[in-house]
Amino acid sequence: MSDIAYKVIIGLEIHIQLATESKMFCSCPNHFGDPPNSNVCPVCMGSPGVLPVMNKKAYEYAVRTALALNCQIAKFTKWDRKSYYYPDLPKNYQISQYDLPLSYDGLLEISVNGEHKQIRIRRVHLEEDAGKLLHEGNVGFSQVDLNRTGAPLMEIVTEPDLSSAEEARVFGAELRALVRTLGVSEANMQEGHMRLEPNINLAIQKDGKEYRTPITEVKNLGSLRALERAISYEINRQIADWQQTGITLETGTKSTRGWDDNQGVTVLQREKEEAHDYRYFPDPDLVPVVVEQLWVDEIKKNLPELPMIRRVRFRKDFGFNEKDAATLVEDRETADLFENALTLGTPVKTLCNHFIGFWSMHANQRNITIAQLGISAQRIAMLAKMVGEGKINPTAAAVIAEKMLVCTDDPQVIAEREKLIQVSDVSALETIIDEVLAANPKAMEDARTPGKKQQKSVGFLLGQVMQKSRGQANPQVVSEILGRKIGN
């Protein structure tokens, strides 16, 4: 395989569930995880005679996202019906947007290995989600749950500008950070808030000619890892397939594949019958939307700082490396928490260390964001300040942080209770140091004598002092006194 030169061409379709209170066309709660068929009304179950009414917030969320993606906002847009029969789609048509999406022609910049690349956005539009079919454990039948039916779904389609599995993953992460920052979606991938569908093919160079492989679309990928793996798999599969059959874009057909996460392979999907003929036409039950510039300006005015810009600022101003900046900024609330704590007069360096250190560790362990740990900016700031002021040492800070998660006490109170306050008082420390020196004459001697053992002995004596003080001694002060006493 390695002797072939090829380029990878990837376009992404991403479906993102919007974090509105109610569904797109009815007032049922837009909420995940409730009992089956509990968030259902005549409108979303498609009872005879019902009519849809558009959720304004869903529209504004989509416009907000489109603006953040530098898209053009359509002045006139409408709703279309997309027809196909499926048991999770009670009307057997989906309300969507066909030829006049609410926005088009955008850009999102990503950074892969330090290189910046602009990915063109073809369109952003709104549509309603379908319900859920459950098959597991049932022999011969499927169950239908309509709770998700009619949830507002934003579809983002890129141009085929992505050229590797990694780029696709980075794009997905960037987009996820963006929608979270915008507050339009929780983008919780486990709950299916964000579903990715790459279209992949290759341009293979051989003997001075270029061959394009047939496009495959991998459906419904639920994580960025799956996206990256599925694309990598597809690249290899398409090369092998082309070598074996010689089938190209011109001679083959586009196919749809599913991703088997356990096996790590894509599987050809049986085409839905006549899936290609959706018979789009304007929904007569919904009137068009005409977007006034004033409305767009209003939404634009309220856009928060976008992740790309914030990340650069976090690196420049706070000294985070690229990866840490990305992790922090991915979630707007966490980044806000950081900045809020900072304004309380906290030392930047210590706060950074805490965020990329124990705070992110605790969040990761719980599979939530740092903000979701629920610790206030005040308490976070206090802890960092205590380190900065030498009241506690970094090790103690980690211990206190852990306690802060399970009680509401201030870090100061915890430190006192746990006896983690540093002793910086010279006379108190001198007493301990004198005792240690008296008990370890050999080590004191080695520490005085330049040579191989000197460094090690100093460290040993320091450790003894720390142990004797039960970790409360300020190591810096101990070092100073010890140095003076040894006479170095």
Added chain:
Amino acid sequence: MDRFLKCRECLQTKKMKNVIEDILKMTATELVKDIKTGKLTARQVVEFYLRQIERCDREMGAFISILDDHARTDADKIDSRIAAGENPGPLSGLPIAIKDNMCTDFAPTTCASKILIDYRPPYNAHVVEQLQKAGAIVIGKTNLDEFAMGSSTENSGIKITRNPWAPDRVPGGSSGGSGVAVAARMAPVSLGSDTGGSIRLPAAFCGICGLKPTYGRVSRYGLVAYGSSLDQIGPFGCDARDIALVLNTIAGYDHRDSTSVPLEHAADFTAAMEKPIAGLKIGIVKEYHAQGGIDPEITQAIEQAIKVFEQSGAKIIDVDLPHTDYAVACYYLVATAEASSNLARYDGVHYGYRTPNPTDYIDVYSSSRAEGFGDEVKRRIMLGTYVLSAGYYDAYYLKALKVRTLIKQDFDKVFEKVDVICAPVAPTPAFKIGEKVNDPLTMYLSDIFTISANLAGIPALAIPCGFTNNNLPIGLQLLGKHFDEETLLRTAWDYQKKTDFHRQIPEMVK
């Protein structure tokens, strides 16, 4: 059994006999007045109409559900409220029959289709809510062409409905049951829906009044959709005042229907009726009369009516609607395209009929729909699917939407010159049962004069204007500007004050 005894008992006294004869001739407006003033009880009125249904409907077949218990309970409630000095609303105690494509949570809503035969809606249509709030009593649900697709009510999946003026003839459609209910005095007023003439054609064939309001005037929430951009709910009644009375209640903005038009002032249609029509400009459409195939008796009756308008001081002006000849073609593309999508939901999965032994889930769809829908519905779904399908959209559907624009523009131009257009409702009077049933295209052409109003979204009122030599009613149609139902009703009422066609009752009903 018990019910009929009670019914007889209630109507048996000699005094009541007179009341009965009175009720038969009374309009809804008069009934409400008498109920409110205590001259009649709602219960007496309901019993009268239930008896009338009992007497006539076996032959007529106007009703799919007769809601006798429901109506009696509601009537008693109204009566006790009146006894307590309350005003139960502008339609206090008025029985009303409702076409069985409007949702009621207290009675099945079948659309006269096997696919919804036992379907019980989980909610009430907006119009039903409004009627009940106004004190009206839903007395039954009426027959229709399945899913309102037809012009004769012969396409009902349940039964045919007969014309009370000539039982071997159709009542028109698709709201044939609601038309017959009023014509045979089985209800004083009723509701129908009109997508291409489905209120006006039965009104004309049955010798009563029927209004298709402006698109957006009456909320469609709870009306089972056929052609969503064309459908409107409207009333049937004996005269223009009764139409206005019911329209007052059902018209108005509803936030649940995105196509419901918010208007600054709530109209009072009954109040606007008495104004004279002197100086009113009435347009006569050249193209309608150039059309071959209009029954000469109808032409003559329309000409007579125009003379009446002239005597009232109206000015008659010739106008052009040059795209008239394309309306039927345009309509059958738009309506069927929308219908093919609107009726996709009847699939045997979430509600309605499911084939008993499906081979797989696809077969749940294909067989349930094949067994549940009648031929005309299938035909329209097929036609609509075809014109929206890949490769045909532009040639058929999009073309039709553009022609629709031309038809709308025709009316816009004409209404710069006139206030009202006067036209026949149909080229022929009621035709024989079975006459056109095997020839869909000929059947479609029955709607040639009614369809344009739906395409343009304008209001149109059918009123009786004469009888043929063999005593079949003839209908006149008044078409108006958007949201100008008032002028239509005023024109009709002026005419009805000078004529008595609207007071004729079929012999068999008396």
Added chain:
Amino acid sequence: MTDAITEQEVRHVAKLSRLKLTDEQVRQFTRQMSDILAYVKKLNELDTANVKPTAHAAPLRNVFREDKAAAGMGVEKVLQNAPDRDGPFFKVPRVLAD
């Protein structure tokens, strides 16, 4: 006169419409739809090159509702007309998951 639509097309449309038709119905619909399609072809007499389509009868724009949630109607009401159910779910013959 050649039919405006073929039997094969009618079968395809029936499949798209999820309608199982008998051979007799296919023949009948082919004939009837051909008649209707031949009739509607008269629209081609009109030049509509510069005409905008009308999809709605009322010229309304921007009809929205506020994003306020209200409880669903309850699972029993949701399922009250279901042809078949499995506990709180609608039940259908197995839908192929692959």
